[in-house]
Amino acid sequence: MQVINTVGRRKTAVARIYLTPGKGEMTVNGRKSSDYFPTEVLQIILNQPFGLVNGDGKFDVKVNVRGGGISGQAEAVRMAISRALCEVDAANRPPLKKEGFLTRDSRMVERKKYGRAKARKRFQFSKR
Known part of the structure; x- marks a missing residue:
């Protein structure tokens, strides 16, 4: 089996991965995934697809x-x-x-508009 190359996007983040058969090692931007994503929650997010399809330890991923x-x-x-x-x-x-991992989450930060404090918030109004 050859290298599989795919892209994932979320908000303004873009991830390009190279999946090969291996021992389950994952490197992110040249570092170990546990160093790049230090919290346990983020580690769980990374490994969810493998757990769902019983692919734990079968693939090496370069991100x-x-x-x-x-x-x-x-x-x-x-x-x-x-x-x-x-x-x-x-x-x-x-x-x-079914789990929603293949659906692109297109929600982005709304841009700031001129004449406003933020995207929707107005400047303070004073009647007098």
């Missing part, structure tokens, strides 16, 4: 991720891994789809 914050990056990586697992075996698609 390049940029943009956004740490949480958005973790969810972008999750989406990219899910897409790659669908390419590995089409039978993986239904459980991943």
Whole structure:
């Protein structure tokens, strides 16, 4: 089996991954995933697709991720891994789809408008 390359996006974070058969090692931007995503919650997010399709320890993942914050990056990586697992075996698609890992979360920060304090908040109004 060759290298599988997929992309995942969340907010402004973009994750490009390279999935190969291996021992379950994951590197993110040249560092171990546990160093790049230090909290346990983020580690769980990264490994959710593998746990769902019984792929723990079967694949090595090399990740390049940029943009956004740490949480958005973790969810972008999750989406990219899910897409790659669908390419590995089409039978993986239904459980991943049901869990929502293949759906692009398009919510973004609304831009600030001129004449306003923030995107929607107005400046303080004074009648007198």
